[in-house]
Amino acid sequence: MDKNDGYVSGQQLSDQLEISRTAVWKHMKELEKDGYKIEAIQRKGYRIISSPDKVSENTVQWGLNTDWLGHQLYHYKEVASTQDIAHQLAKQGKPHGTVVIADEQVKGKGRMSRPWHSPKGKGIWMSILLRPDLVPVQAPQLTLLAATVLAEVFIQKSELKPQIKWPNDILINHKKVSGILTEMQAEHDQIQYVVLGIGINVNQAADDIQGDLRHKASSLRIESEEEWSIAETIQCILHQFEKTYDQFMSQGFKKVKNVWEKYGYKIGEQVTIKTMKREWQAELIGIEPDGALKARDQKGNEEKLYSAEIMWGEGGYD
């Protein structure tokens, strides 16, 4: 919008957008329905007085500072899972960078079909459709990349000290505030698309956390003692994600690996590792250039792990 005390004339909008003055007025009415407060003054034009503190296609896309991510964005009040919708959109041929967001998921899912609790209006429940030119074994790198993006955004926006528990959890003060679920469709050793799901507990108060999760889950609000703007946080994530993803595609995984290790949880410490076949004590060393977890058992043998659960202290498999 043009700078004229913040006002922009209906004629200017109509010229720029190549729509009629009546269509401009109708769009303003739509924005008002969405919760925007708009002032309209004769001979000056329109001015936005305040934006609603809610998530909608408008509030996320307005001011979104990305080249390709989130330009196609679908917002729903309630869905089973944003992952399922993103898969449908992928099959309809929607482009790389399409984003699906919901206020509430009634069948949110984690890895291995575990449930992901996604209460209404309290968090970010979002799936990103990517069409990367990568081979399937590289897909887990995108999970690690997304985890670094979230850690960096939480640090930019607060005093919090996030840590990443391999491969996909963001912990704050040892409690899970966020999880990432990467699902992919591949054929002939080429990724066709990836749906990268991000779940973040944002504004839950302690009482909003489901009873059985209380000892291991938290929210940004609980940890920072502040309400967060969900729409603005989504914008920051999309911006940071695009930047990190473009860098990864042009320069490879090394930078992501370095950032990941900066936030890596229990690196250098003894943990219990559990796979489908066995359970053992090991020291976490770091991640490999391909994103696998490197661990050293008590006899000094080093091992690369692509899929495992890490445990420590009392319980806490996932």
Ligand code: BTX
């Ligand atoms: P995960 O398998 O690592 O974590 C799932 C486990 O986390 C559950 O078994 C439960 O113990 C715990 N959990 C469930 N809900 C929460 C919560 N809200 N906060 C903290 N812990 C919880 C993590 O899988 C991947 C989660 C991805 C979620 C996103 S949301 C958008 C997209 N849509 C969708 O259905 N899933 C993804």
